[in-house]
Amino acid sequence: MESKNSEKAKESDGDSAFEQVARAADIPIYAVMAAFREDPSPMKLNLGFGVYRTEEGKPLLLNAVRQAEQLLVNDLSADKEYLPITGLPEFNKLSAKLIFGADSPAIKENRVSTVQCLSGSGSLRIGADFLAKHYYQHTVYLSQPTYGNHPNFFAAAGLAMKTYHYYDPKTNGLDFQGMLQDLGAAASGAIVLLQASGHNPTGIDPTAQQWEQIRQLMRLKRLLPFFDCAYQGFVMNMDADALPVRMFVADGGECLVAQSYSKTMGLYGERVGALSVVCKTTDVASRVESQLKLLIRPMYSNPPIHGASIVTAILKDREMYSRWVTELKQLTDRIATLRQQLHLALLDRGTPGDWSHITRQVGMFSLTGLNAEQVAFLIKEYHIYMSPDGRINMAGLSSKAVPYLADAIHAAVTLV
């Protein structure tokens, strides 16, 4: 028997079936993070990945989440049976209420299909696949710039992509005219990806008045809004951060919404999110939902229960919900303070340029305006790691490190 097997092993010593498989290129931000991990410098700063860190630089498990998990573990009636393809029903209801508002006409009229997905990513992918299969327009407009992984979801779904002006490097603010121009020139019915609040990577959000103009233009051009909501509660407050979505829903029109609880509940690795499709009628919504199921089943059958159970426990209990909102406020206050400290530190050093965008920008990120060479300089000389596009994660900063970062930026701007 043994000799037979070793003979067979020899026979199969020929070419591998996988010979043509090349090594995939590193994803830029992952490569940066790997370099950070390997950097022995005690001064190193990780401002790359979009994850919240405490003042001590540690990951944070929210108390509300810990409490919810304890409840779940103690619940003897809880089981791990397959969720429906569309996920945990209570989670879906509560998520829809959270983003659309409890008194949303779309919810009251039962014309929203909400399905649990794997965080924002999974929601965007299923939404993209749905549009590729069932929507007549196959072009999606993404902001210039946008979150690094956005193009991948739409490319995988086979949709064509275009960009609309968004970031104005001259002002480090919103290129509103450019945005309106591009959306105005878009083909009728095209899909437009909008970030509801805490724009990643720029930190620049349109004002309420600007959103109203965007809405009017998009409805005129029959453009289909697809909202990415990863920061509801992380920017100003729960309702204000959902305002753009609610404005679009209020006019009776249709839209898609991807929600993520990764940052707002610190549930990153649990992969919790939801895709909502706001439709004209109940009948359309139920047909849409049946088709979403057909897309989900061959991808992963049904979504993971743990994170959704945590979210449900928090959203449905008044006390736990309040606790969560209070904790969120502490996180966002810390980020706001850091923004002020960094801005002040740069003013103190007389660093050339206008750095007011640091406090004007909102949410987790700041697009510093540093160019590629300056970013490389910061990594090499100061061991400060950020996205290649100059985006820094404010939530990865500590008050103690602000002077060091300010020194580094000053050096980069004056020497490079």
Add this chain to the structure above:
Amino acid sequence: MVAAVNVSRFEGVTMAPPDPILGVSEAFKADTDEKKLNLGVGAYRTEELQPYVLDVVKKAENLMLERGENKEYLPIEGLAAFNKVTAELLFGADNSVLKEQRVATVQGLSGTGSLRLAAALIERYFPGAKVLISSPTWGNHKNIFNDARVPWSEYRYYDPKTVGLDFEGMIADIKAAPGGSFILLHGCAHNPTGIDPTPEQWEKIADVIQEKNHIPFFDVAYQGFASGSLDNDASSVRLFATRGMELLVAQSYSKNLGLYAERIGAMNVVCSSSDLAARVKSQLKRLARPMYSNPPVHGARIVANVVGNPALFDEWKAEMEMMAGRIKNVRQKLFDSLSAKDKSGKDWSFILRQIGMFSFTGLNKAQSDNMTNKWHVYMTKDGRISLAGLSLAKCEYLADAIIDSYHNVS
């Protein structure tokens, strides 16, 4: 205020049919008859027909909570500790494929997600290559390959005349397939038939696969559930690995660790060199990223804690034997009830020969419908019943239903 236009953009979207397997549970829930029995989904139930969370799983979750572990993003390829133990569980910790680092292991969303990753790899790197699936096979296999745009065809497997394996047909169809095809094999406890090749037959299957330069593609969703032994149930995969063959293996912990809703599994690709394995792993990551960015942590940690802890691992083996044992007992009782009640002389012994969670009753669609409509017994239309959802107490009722459907409905 500029309002939106009146007609829905999605007006043309048609209502999709319910999922043939998962839809059964929905129909069962809606049924108010007290005699109802859910033998649809392959989910383990206790004798009291309650869902079962394994003791080791509860212990692991308590440990995890005590440690206060954070919920940071996993790498795209998943939890390293999980990937290590899952490959060891499958191949055996001392297997040369592991020692030589020739296996690319990536955490996937249970069996479905792992199969989908493999399908995406095939579509991208083996354009035009076909996957051969058994006739019949798990209902979702074809959906996965369809959505991944991988062509597939069937190889003969189930022989209704013998209610056994059509081995000649299977070998002939694998031989006839274009060289370099992917052959989807169930590692153990074939779903839906419960019919597994013998060790000798596995050798012959490996022979013809090597001869035609095909690539074996294993779906292992029931390791531990077939014989009660985790190692024995992996023997088909290990046989192929020992021959030095390259292979794909999708794993699921839904059934054997009862982690259905946690969506935890893995895709393993055994390559002929460690460099190839690294390259394949990098591409699997690239395919996973636009699906969900990175996989869920909870189930992975549970598996890593159970399989990686000798005490918990032993406890798990005992619970595994208990679950497989209950199913064997139910199988026996069902056979006994059928034999006692059926006066026609029909030979029901195929039920005893079938392995794993399911029994392929041989009932056709009309007969299966009768099971549901008249007897409130829920099963899939291909005649498959999940013995995991059957209790000793219900065996006689089920036997009555099967006998009636088989003899009185055509």
